[in-house]
Amino acid sequence: MEIVYWVIIIALFVISFVGLIYPIIPSVVFLLGGFLLYGIFFSFEPFNWFFWLVQGLLIVLLFGADFVTNMIGVKKYGGTKAGVWGSTIGLLVGPFVIPFLGIIIGPFLGAILAEVIVNKKDFKSAVSIGFGSVIGFVSSVITKGVIQALQIIYFFIVI
Template structure:
Protein backbone atom coordinates (compact mmCIF):
# COMPACT_ATOMS: atom_id res chain seq x y z
CA UNK A 1 0.00 0.00 0.00
CA UNK A 2 2.89 2.32 0.74
CA UNK A 3 4.20 2.03 -2.81
CA UNK A 4 0.76 2.78 -4.26
CA UNK A 5 0.50 5.84 -2.02
CA UNK A 6 3.86 7.22 -3.15
CA UNK A 7 3.13 6.46 -6.81
CA UNK A 8 -0.13 8.40 -6.55
CA UNK A 9 1.48 11.32 -4.73
CA UNK A 10 4.26 11.58 -7.32
CA UNK A 11 1.78 11.12 -10.18
CA UNK A 12 -0.31 14.01 -8.87
CA UNK A 13 2.81 16.17 -8.58
CA UNK A 14 3.81 15.28 -12.15
CA UNK A 15 0.32 16.10 -13.47
CA UNK A 16 0.53 19.39 -11.57
CA UNK A 17 3.72 20.34 -13.41
CA UNK A 18 2.29 19.21 -16.75
CA UNK A 19 -0.63 21.52 -15.99
CA UNK A 20 1.73 24.49 -16.09
CA UNK A 21 1.83 24.32 -19.86
CA UNK A 22 -1.50 22.63 -20.47
CA UNK A 23 -4.06 25.04 -19.06
CA UNK A 24 -7.00 22.62 -19.00
CA UNK A 25 -5.33 20.86 -16.06
CA UNK A 26 -5.77 22.73 -12.76
CA UNK A 27 -2.08 22.36 -11.90
CA UNK A 28 -2.01 23.64 -8.34
CA UNK A 29 -5.03 21.53 -7.37
CA UNK A 30 -3.12 18.40 -8.39
CA UNK A 31 -0.15 19.48 -6.27
CA UNK A 32 -2.51 20.05 -3.34
CA UNK A 33 -4.21 16.74 -4.13
CA UNK A 34 -0.84 15.03 -3.78
CA UNK A 35 -0.64 16.34 -0.22
CA UNK A 36 -4.13 15.02 0.51
CA UNK A 37 -3.29 11.61 -0.94
CA UNK A 38 -0.20 11.50 1.24
CA UNK A 39 -2.35 12.20 4.30
CA UNK A 40 -4.86 9.51 3.33
CA UNK A 41 -2.27 6.83 2.62
CA UNK A 42 0.14 7.68 5.41
CA UNK A 43 -0.71 10.14 8.16
CA UNK A 44 -2.13 13.64 8.18
CA UNK A 45 -0.44 14.34 11.53
CA UNK A 46 2.93 14.49 9.74
CA UNK A 47 1.69 17.64 8.00
CA UNK A 48 1.19 20.34 10.68
CA UNK A 49 -1.46 23.06 10.56
CA UNK A 50 1.04 25.70 9.39
CA UNK A 51 1.92 23.50 6.40
CA UNK A 52 -1.75 23.49 5.31
CA UNK A 53 -2.03 27.22 5.90
CA UNK A 54 1.06 28.02 3.79
CA UNK A 55 -0.01 25.63 1.03
CA UNK A 56 -3.53 27.09 0.96
CA UNK A 57 -2.05 30.59 0.61
CA UNK A 58 0.10 29.34 -2.27
CA UNK A 59 -3.02 27.93 -3.97
CA UNK A 60 -4.75 31.30 -3.70
CA UNK A 61 -1.60 33.07 -4.91
CA UNK A 62 -1.31 30.76 -7.93
CA UNK A 63 -4.89 31.29 -9.04
CA UNK A 64 -4.41 35.04 -8.79
CA UNK A 65 -0.98 35.01 -10.46
CA UNK A 66 -2.33 33.10 -13.44
CA UNK A 67 -5.00 35.70 -14.18
CA UNK A 68 -2.77 38.68 -13.44
CA UNK A 69 0.18 37.55 -15.57
CA UNK A 70 -1.96 37.10 -18.68
CA UNK A 71 -3.78 40.39 -18.12
CA UNK A 72 -0.48 42.19 -17.47
CA UNK A 73 1.09 40.83 -20.66
CA UNK A 74 -1.83 41.86 -22.86
CA UNK A 75 -2.22 45.29 -21.22
CA UNK A 76 1.53 46.00 -21.19
CA UNK A 77 1.62 45.53 -24.95
CA UNK A 78 -1.40 47.77 -25.53
CA UNK A 79 -4.14 45.15 -25.69
CA UNK A 80 -7.70 45.55 -24.48
CA UNK A 81 -10.17 43.38 -22.57
CA UNK A 82 -11.16 41.85 -25.89
CA UNK A 83 -7.53 40.85 -26.45
CA UNK A 84 -7.40 39.35 -22.98
CA UNK A 85 -10.57 37.31 -23.58
CA UNK A 86 -9.36 36.24 -27.00
CA UNK A 87 -6.05 35.20 -25.51
CA UNK A 88 -7.79 33.16 -22.82
CA UNK A 89 -10.02 31.41 -25.35
CA UNK A 90 -7.03 30.75 -27.59
CA UNK A 91 -5.16 29.29 -24.63
CA UNK A 92 -7.99 26.87 -23.96
CA UNK A 93 -8.72 25.93 -27.58
CA UNK A 94 -5.22 26.15 -29.12
CA UNK A 95 -3.75 22.94 -27.66
CA UNK A 96 -6.66 20.91 -29.05
CA UNK A 97 -6.49 22.39 -32.53
CA UNK A 98 -2.69 22.41 -32.84
CA UNK A 99 -1.20 19.95 -30.32
CA UNK A 100 1.85 21.24 -28.46
CA UNK A 101 2.41 24.40 -30.55
CA UNK A 102 -1.18 25.49 -29.86
CA UNK A 103 -0.17 26.34 -26.32
CA UNK A 104 1.62 29.44 -27.67
CA UNK A 105 -0.11 29.93 -31.02
CA UNK A 106 -3.64 29.76 -29.52
CA UNK A 107 -3.36 32.77 -27.18
CA UNK A 108 -1.38 34.69 -29.79
CA UNK A 109 -4.02 34.23 -32.50
CA UNK A 110 -6.89 34.58 -30.03
CA UNK A 111 -5.68 37.99 -28.89
CA UNK A 112 -5.08 39.15 -32.47
CA UNK A 113 -8.47 38.02 -33.73
CA UNK A 114 -10.31 39.52 -30.78
CA UNK A 115 -8.53 42.86 -31.15
CA UNK A 116 -9.30 42.97 -34.87
CA UNK A 117 -12.92 41.86 -34.51
CA UNK A 118 -14.03 43.75 -31.42
CA UNK A 119 -11.86 46.86 -31.33
CA UNK A 120 -11.14 47.19 -35.04
CA UNK A 121 -7.49 47.64 -34.07
CA UNK A 122 -4.79 48.04 -36.66
CA UNK A 123 -3.02 44.79 -37.53
CA UNK A 124 0.17 46.14 -35.94
CA UNK A 125 -1.61 46.86 -32.65
CA UNK A 126 -3.40 43.50 -32.74
CA UNK A 127 -0.08 41.67 -33.19
CA UNK A 128 1.41 43.61 -30.26
CA UNK A 129 -1.52 42.39 -28.14
CA UNK A 130 -0.86 38.83 -29.34
CA UNK A 131 2.81 39.09 -28.41
CA UNK A 132 1.75 40.42 -25.01
CA UNK A 133 -0.47 37.40 -24.46
CA UNK A 134 2.42 35.03 -25.18
CA UNK A 135 4.74 37.00 -22.88
CA UNK A 136 2.06 36.88 -20.17
CA UNK A 137 1.62 33.12 -20.61
CA UNK A 138 5.36 32.41 -20.44
CA UNK A 139 5.72 34.67 -17.40
CA UNK A 140 2.82 32.88 -15.75
CA UNK A 141 4.28 29.42 -16.43
CA UNK A 142 7.66 30.47 -15.04
CA UNK A 143 6.16 32.07 -11.92
CA UNK A 144 3.77 29.21 -11.23
CA UNK A 145 6.54 26.67 -11.79
CA UNK A 146 8.72 28.28 -9.14
CA UNK A 147 5.85 28.47 -6.64
CA UNK A 148 4.86 24.85 -7.29
CA UNK A 149 8.49 23.76 -6.79
CA UNK A 150 8.50 25.60 -3.46
CA UNK A 151 5.24 23.87 -2.50
CA UNK A 152 6.64 20.42 -3.27
CA UNK A 153 9.99 21.20 -1.62
CA UNK A 154 8.18 22.33 1.53
CA UNK A 155 6.20 19.08 1.49
CA UNK A 156 9.37 16.96 1.33
CA UNK A 157 11.03 19.15 3.95
CA UNK A 158 8.13 18.65 6.37
CA UNK A 159 7.85 14.90 5.92
Protein backbone atom coordinates in the same frame (compact mmCIF):
# COMPACT_ATOMS: atom_id res chain seq x y z
CA MET B 1 3.17 -1.13 -0.83
CA GLU B 2 4.82 2.07 0.39
CA ILE B 3 6.63 2.43 -2.94
CA VAL B 4 3.33 2.26 -4.82
CA TYR B 5 1.93 5.01 -2.60
CA TRP B 6 4.91 7.24 -3.30
CA VAL B 7 4.69 6.57 -7.04
CA ILE B 8 1.05 7.68 -7.00
CA ILE B 9 1.80 10.82 -4.96
CA ILE B 10 4.76 11.80 -7.16
CA ALA B 11 2.73 11.09 -10.32
CA LEU B 12 0.10 13.55 -9.09
CA PHE B 13 2.81 16.17 -8.53
CA VAL B 14 4.21 15.57 -12.03
CA ILE B 15 0.73 15.87 -13.57
CA SER B 16 0.32 19.18 -11.75
CA PHE B 17 3.34 20.49 -13.67
CA VAL B 18 1.89 19.21 -16.95
CA GLY B 19 -1.08 21.43 -16.10
CA LEU B 20 1.21 24.44 -16.47
CA ILE B 21 1.45 23.74 -20.19
CA TYR B 22 -2.07 22.35 -20.65
CA PRO B 23 -4.32 24.62 -18.60
CA ILE B 24 -7.26 22.23 -18.97
CA ILE B 25 -5.46 20.04 -16.39
CA PRO B 26 -6.22 21.52 -12.96
CA SER B 27 -2.76 21.72 -11.37
CA VAL B 28 -4.10 22.70 -7.98
CA VAL B 29 -6.35 19.64 -7.79
CA PHE B 30 -3.43 17.31 -8.47
CA LEU B 31 -1.20 19.06 -5.93
CA LEU B 32 -3.89 18.87 -3.26
CA GLY B 33 -4.57 15.28 -4.28
CA GLY B 34 -0.93 14.42 -3.60
CA PHE B 35 -1.08 16.04 -0.16
CA LEU B 36 -4.36 14.33 0.73
CA LEU B 37 -3.22 10.93 -0.51
CA TYR B 38 -0.11 11.24 1.63
CA GLY B 39 -2.39 11.81 4.61
CA ILE B 40 -4.59 8.83 3.68
CA PHE B 41 -1.68 6.49 2.87
CA PHE B 42 0.61 7.54 5.72
CA SER B 43 -0.65 10.17 8.17
CA PHE B 44 -2.27 13.59 8.36
CA GLU B 45 -0.29 14.32 11.53
CA PRO B 46 2.40 16.48 9.83
CA PHE B 47 -0.27 18.71 8.29
CA ASN B 48 -1.12 21.24 10.95
CA TRP B 49 -3.10 24.44 10.44
CA PHE B 50 0.06 26.33 9.44
CA PHE B 51 0.78 23.86 6.62
CA TRP B 52 -2.72 24.33 5.20
CA LEU B 53 -2.50 28.11 5.63
CA VAL B 54 0.77 28.29 3.68
CA GLN B 55 -0.55 25.96 0.97
CA GLY B 56 -3.80 27.95 0.75
CA LEU B 57 -1.90 31.23 0.31
CA LEU B 58 0.29 29.68 -2.37
CA ILE B 59 -2.82 28.39 -4.17
CA VAL B 60 -4.25 31.92 -4.15
CA LEU B 61 -0.94 33.09 -5.64
CA LEU B 62 -1.20 30.40 -8.34
CA PHE B 63 -4.61 31.65 -9.45
CA GLY B 64 -3.54 35.28 -9.23
CA ALA B 65 -0.30 34.70 -11.14
CA ASP B 66 -2.17 33.17 -14.05
CA PHE B 67 -4.47 36.14 -14.52
CA VAL B 68 -2.03 38.92 -13.64
CA THR B 69 0.86 37.79 -15.86
CA ASN B 70 -1.46 37.35 -18.85
CA MET B 71 -3.04 40.77 -18.23
CA ILE B 72 0.36 42.48 -17.85
CA GLY B 73 1.68 40.82 -21.01
CA VAL B 74 -1.30 41.93 -23.08
CA LYS B 75 -1.65 45.43 -21.59
CA LYS B 76 2.09 46.18 -21.85
CA TYR B 77 1.75 45.87 -25.61
CA GLY B 78 -1.34 48.07 -25.81
CA GLY B 79 -4.03 45.43 -25.39
CA THR B 80 -7.41 45.83 -23.72
CA LYS B 81 -9.74 43.55 -21.77
CA ALA B 82 -10.84 42.08 -25.09
CA GLY B 83 -7.24 41.06 -25.78
CA VAL B 84 -6.92 39.49 -22.34
CA TRP B 85 -10.15 37.53 -22.85
CA GLY B 86 -9.19 36.53 -26.39
CA SER B 87 -5.81 35.36 -25.15
CA THR B 88 -7.42 33.35 -22.35
CA ILE B 89 -9.92 31.72 -24.67
CA GLY B 90 -7.14 30.96 -27.16
CA LEU B 91 -5.11 29.42 -24.35
CA LEU B 92 -7.94 27.05 -23.50
CA VAL B 93 -8.97 26.20 -27.08
CA GLY B 94 -5.57 26.25 -28.82
CA PRO B 95 -4.18 22.93 -27.56
CA PHE B 96 -7.30 21.10 -28.77
CA VAL B 97 -7.24 22.63 -32.24
CA ILE B 98 -3.48 22.43 -32.77
CA PRO B 99 -1.92 19.86 -30.41
CA PHE B 100 1.30 21.02 -28.74
CA LEU B 101 1.83 24.28 -30.70
CA GLY B 102 -1.72 25.42 -29.90
CA ILE B 103 -0.57 26.37 -26.42
CA ILE B 104 1.45 29.23 -27.97
CA ILE B 105 -0.53 29.90 -31.14
CA GLY B 106 -3.92 29.89 -29.34
CA PRO B 107 -3.33 32.87 -27.03
CA PHE B 108 -1.48 34.70 -29.80
CA LEU B 109 -4.34 34.37 -32.30
CA GLY B 110 -7.00 34.84 -29.61
CA ALA B 111 -5.56 38.20 -28.58
CA ILE B 112 -5.16 39.31 -32.21
CA LEU B 113 -8.70 38.34 -33.18
CA ALA B 114 -10.24 39.93 -30.10
CA GLU B 115 -8.42 43.21 -30.63
CA VAL B 116 -9.22 43.34 -34.35
CA ILE B 117 -12.89 42.34 -33.98
CA VAL B 118 -13.84 44.07 -30.74
CA ASN B 119 -11.60 47.14 -30.72
CA LYS B 120 -11.00 47.54 -34.46
CA LYS B 121 -7.23 47.68 -33.93
CA ASP B 122 -5.00 47.63 -36.98
CA PHE B 123 -3.32 44.30 -37.72
CA LYS B 124 0.19 45.45 -36.77
CA SER B 125 -0.95 46.61 -33.32
CA ALA B 126 -2.98 43.44 -32.84
CA VAL B 127 0.06 41.27 -33.66
CA SER B 128 2.09 43.18 -31.09
CA ILE B 129 -0.65 42.54 -28.51
CA GLY B 130 -0.69 38.86 -29.51
CA PHE B 131 3.06 38.73 -28.92
CA GLY B 132 2.46 40.28 -25.49
CA SER B 133 -0.05 37.53 -24.70
CA VAL B 134 2.59 34.88 -25.47
CA ILE B 135 5.07 36.66 -23.21
CA GLY B 136 2.38 36.78 -20.52
CA PHE B 137 1.71 33.04 -20.91
CA VAL B 138 5.39 32.10 -20.71
CA SER B 139 5.81 34.35 -17.66
CA SER B 140 2.77 32.69 -16.11
CA VAL B 141 4.16 29.20 -16.65
CA ILE B 142 7.48 30.16 -15.07
CA THR B 143 5.83 31.93 -12.12
CA LYS B 144 3.36 29.12 -11.46
CA GLY B 145 6.11 26.52 -11.84
CA VAL B 146 8.12 28.24 -9.11
CA ILE B 147 5.07 28.48 -6.83
CA GLN B 148 4.19 24.81 -7.35
CA ALA B 149 7.80 23.80 -6.71
CA LEU B 150 7.69 25.80 -3.45
CA GLN B 151 4.49 23.99 -2.45
CA ILE B 152 6.06 20.60 -3.05
CA ILE B 153 9.33 21.53 -1.34
CA TYR B 154 7.38 22.76 1.69
CA PHE B 155 5.39 19.50 1.67
CA PHE B 156 8.63 17.47 1.81
CA ILE B 157 10.05 19.70 4.55
CA VAL B 158 6.93 19.18 6.66
CA ILE B 159 6.77 15.42 6.23
